[in-house]
Amino acid sequence: MSDAKTRMIARAARDIATGMVVNLGIGLPTQVVGHLAADFPVCLHTENGLTGIGPALPPEKADRNLIDAGGAYVSTLPGSAFFDSATSFALVRSGRLDLTMLGAFEVAENGDLANWKIPGKFSPGVGGGMEMAQKARRVAVLTTHTDRAGNPKLLTRCTLPLTASACVTRIFTDMAVIDVTPGGFALRELAQGVTVAQVQAATGAALHVPEGDIPEF
Amino acid sequence: MRLPDKTTKMEQAVAAIPDGAAVMLGGFGVPGTPFLLIQELVRQGKRDLTVIKNDANETGMGVDHLLVAGCVSRLITTHLGLNANAIKQMNDATIAVEFCAQGILAERIRAGGAGLRGILTDIGMDTELGAGKPRVTLDGQAWMVETALRADVALLHAAAADTFGNLRYAATARNFNPLMAMAADTVIVEAEQIVAPGALAPDDIHTPGPFVDHVVHIPELTQEYAVVRR
Numbered sequence: 524m525s526d527a528k529t530r531m532i533a534r535a536a537r538d539i540a541t542g543m544v545v546n547l548g549i550g551l552p553t554q555v556v557g558h559l560a561a562d563f564p565v566c567l568h569t570e571n572g573l574t575g576i577g578p579a580l581p582p583e584k585a586d587r588n589l590i591d592a593g594g595a596y597v598s599t600l601p602g603s604a605f606f607d608s609a610t611s612f613a614l615v616r617s618g619r620l621d622l623t624m625l626g627a628f629e630v631a632e633n634g635d636l637a638n639w640k641i642p643g644k645f646s647p648g649v650g651g652g653m654e655m656a657q658k659a660r661r662v663a664v665l666t667t668h669t670d671r672a673g674n675p676k677l678l679t680r681c682t683l684p685l686t687a688s689a690c691v692t693r694i695f696t697d698m699a700v701i702d703v704t705p706g707g708f709a710l711r712e713l714a715q716g717v718t719v720a721q722v723q724a725a726t727g728a729a730l731h732v733p734e735g736d737i738p739e740f
Numbered sequence: 741m742r743l744p745d746k747t748t749k750m751e752q753a754v755a756a757i758p759d760g761a762a763v764m765l766g767g768f769g770v771p772g773t774p775f776l777l778i779q780e781l782v783r784q785g786k787r788d789l790t791v792i793k794n795d796a797n798e799t800g801m802g803v804d805h806l807l808v809a810g811c812v813s814r815l816i817t818t819h820l821g822l823n824a825n826a827i828k829q830m831n832d833a834t835i836a837v838e839f840c841a842q843g844i845l846a847e848r849i850r851a852g853g854a855g856l857r858g859i860l861t862d863i864g865m866d867t868e869l870g871a872g873k874p875r876v877t878l879d880g881q882a883w884m885v886e887t888a889l890r891a892d893v894a895l896l897h898a899a900a901a902d903t904f905g906n907l908r909y910a911a912t913a914r915n916f917n918p919l920m921a922m923a924a925d926t927v928i929v930e931a932e933q934i935v936a937p938g939a940l941a942p943d944d945i946h947t948p949g950p951f952v953d954h955v956v957h958i959p960e961l962t963q964e965y966a967v968v969r970r
Contacts, residue, residue, distance in 0.1 A: 570842060571768040572912045585967045588771045588899075588911040594822075596967065605911055607918045608768070608794070609850045612843020616863070640868075646830075647821025650795075651842035653864045685867050 527697040527714050528667070533558045534712070534740040535624060535665050535695040543621040544568055544614070546655055549593040551665045552624035568620060570611050570651040575603030592651065612651065616658045623659035625652065627666045627694075629681040632707040632728040634691040636664065637683035649686065656687035668696035668725045675727035677701065677708060698722050700740065706731060712738045743904040743937045748954040753928045754780040757893050761786070764849070764894040764920040765793040765803065772913035773802045774897040774930050775964040777956070781895075782809045789813065792849070792891055794842065794916055796820035801964050807835070816889070818842040841869060844886055846919055851888035853922025858887045894924035898947075901931035902938070905952025906945045914946060921947045928954045932961065 532551065536558035539545055544566045547553050556576075559565065567576040569591040576591060577598035585596030614620060629637040636656050639649040656662055669675055677694065693711075694701045699722045700712035709731040710722060719737070723730045754777065757763065763781070767773030773793075781789070782805045791812050796819075797803045806812050807825050814836045820826040830837045840848065841863050851859050860883040864870045874885040896917045899910035907929060909917055921927055934957045 569912075571771075572915050582967050582969045586911060587965060587967045588913040590769055590771055590912055592768075594769050594968070594970075605914055608842065608846040608915050609919055612846055615843060647827070648817060648819040648837075648839045649841055649864075649869065650819040653841040653867065653869065654843045657863055687864075688866050 525697065530714060530740055531665065531695050531697050534700065535663065538663060538693070539563075539565055539622065541565070544574070544619055546570065546615070546620055546623040546659065548623065548625040548652070548655070550626045552626060553591075553593060553595070555624060555665070568611075568614065569597070570608070570615070570655070572606050572608060572611050573597070573599075573603060574606075574614075575600045577603065612654055615651075615654050618658070618660060620655070620659045622661045622663065623655045624663045624665055625656060627664045627676060627691075628670075629683050630664055630666070630677050630691050630694055630703075631681045632677070632679055632703065634689040634703040635681045636662070636686045636691050637681040638686050640684045642684065652686050656690045661692055662690045663693045663695065664691050665695045668698040668722070675725055678727040698725060701730070704731070709733070710737065712740050715739050743949065745903045746905045746949075746952060746955045747903050747934060748928075748956055750777065750780050750930070750956045750958075751784075753954040753956055754784055756926070757781070757786060759787040760789070761892040762790040762792065762890075764891040764916075764924055765791060766894070766896040766915065766917035766920055767797075767802065768794045768912065768915040769797070770801070770965065770968060771911065772897050772909060772915050772917050773797065774895045775802055775962060776958050777895040777897075777928060777930050778802050778805060781811060782806060785809075786811050790816065790891075792816045792889060794818050794845065796823040796826035798822045798968070799825055814838070816840060816845070818845050839869060845889075846916065848886055848889040849916065849919045849923045852890040853919060856888050858885050860884070861886055889923060891920070891924040892926065894920040894927045896921055896927065896929045898929050898931045900933040900935060900940060901929055901952075901955045902935050902940050902949070903955065904937050905929065905949035905955050906937070906940050907931070907947040907952065908940060908944060909946050918947045921951045926954070927952045928956065930956045930958045932958060
C-alpha cells in the first residue's frame with residue numbers, strides 16, 4: 524500500500540473518539556482498526572451479529588463460527604456480545620451507531636453516497652450498506668481521491684445509483700481531508716506533499732479552501 | 741408430562757419439500773449455513789425453488805450447489821458478490837434476483853414470523869430499491885411499505901438442539917437463523933449436537949422448540965463448515 528493511503532487510514536483512525544460504537548466497512552475502512560491502540564476504549568460493531576470485535580485471527584487460530592461481515596475471522600473481547608441480524612440492524616437504525624466509515628465509488632458535494640452498484644458492470648447487492656449510510660449518526664468515507672483511470676470520485680452530483688442521500692459528512696482520501704458542508708466540499712487538511720491546486724484539480728466539484736495554513740497529515 | 745421428540749432423518753424431512761417451494765436458508769457466509777440440508781435438496785433434485793438467504797455463499801459452497809444444479813428460479817438476498825455463478829445466472833436471467841437491504845430483509849422475515857403483513861421504513865426510500873414500493877404518510881412523514889416474508893420451509897443450522905427443538909447457535913452463526921425459525925410453515929434444523937430436553941438450560945435457549953418441526957442430527961461436519969482459507 525502507498526504511504527499516502529497508510530497515512531489516510533491512520534488519519535481516519537484519529538476521528539474515532541473514546542466511547543463510540545463504530546462500524547468499519549469492508550475494504551480500506553476495516554484497516555482503520557490497525558491504527559487504534561490496543562487499550563483504546565471503543566466498541567466495534569459488525570452487522571453479522573457481534574459487538575466488541577477483537578483482533579483478526581489467522582486460519583489456524585480461527586473459530587469457524589466467528590467472522591466479521593467481510594468474512595474475516597475475528598475474535599471477541601471481554602464484554603463482547605453476539606446477536607441476530609434483526610437486533611444488529613435495530614442498533615444501526617435506532618441511532619446507537621455513532622460512526623461508520625465506508626468506501627465509495629462517488630460522493631457528491633451534498634453528501635450523497637454511491638458505493639454499491641455500477642450498472643452493467645458490478646451489481647452484487649447492497650448488503651448492510653444502505654442502512655449504515657442512512658442511519659449511522661456520522662458517516663465518513665475513506666477512498667482514493669480519484670478512480671484507477673484518474674477520474675474524480677468527489678463530484679457535484681453522483682452519476683451512479685445512490686446508497687443513501689445527503690449522508691456523508693467527512694471524506695478521507697490519499698490527498699486530503701474534506702468535509703461536506705451546507706456550502707459544498709470544504710478542504711480541512713492536506714496529505715504531506717500535496718498542494719491545494721492538486722486537490723482542486725482532482726476534485727469534480729468546487730472546493731472551499733480556508734484562509735491561512737492548512738494542517739497536514 | 742414430557743416434551744415431544746422431533747428428531748427426524750434428514751432424507752425424510754427434506755422429502756416433504758415440494759418443487760416450487762419458498763425456502764429460507766439460515767447463515768451469513770459460512771457460519772449458520774445448513775450446508776448438509778442444502779446438499780440434500782440438491783440430491784433429491786428439487787426444482788423451481790425460491791431461495792431466501794442473506795448471501796449466495798461462495799462458489800462451490802452452499803447456495804452455489806443449488807444454483808449449479810438448476811434448483812433455483814428465484815433468489816431473495818442482500819448480497820451475492822462472492823459468487824460468480826449467482827452473478828452470471830442473474831445477468832443471464834436464468835434466475836430472478838430480488839435485492840433487499842440486509843436489516844430490512846431481517847425485519848421482513850421477523851414480521852412474517854410475528855403474524856404481521858409488512859413493515860414501514862424509510863431505508864432506501866430514495867434509492868432504486870425503493871422504486872415502486874407503496875408509500876404511507878404518518879405524522880407528516882413519508883414511509884415505505886416493505887412486505888413481510890414467509891416461506892414454506894426454513895432450513896437452519898444450530899450448534900445444539902434438544903429433541904424438542906430448543907436451539908442454540910454459536911457465535912456469529914446466529915444471524916438469520918432465529919428469525920427464519922419463526923417465519924416458515926415447516927422448520928427443519930440440522931444440529932451438530934442433539935441432547936435430551938433439560939440439557940439446555942431454559943435461560944440459554946435462543947429459539948424455543950415450538951417453532952421447530954424437525955431436528956436432524958449431523959454427526960460429522962463436511963469441509964464446507966470449516967475455516968475458509970483465502
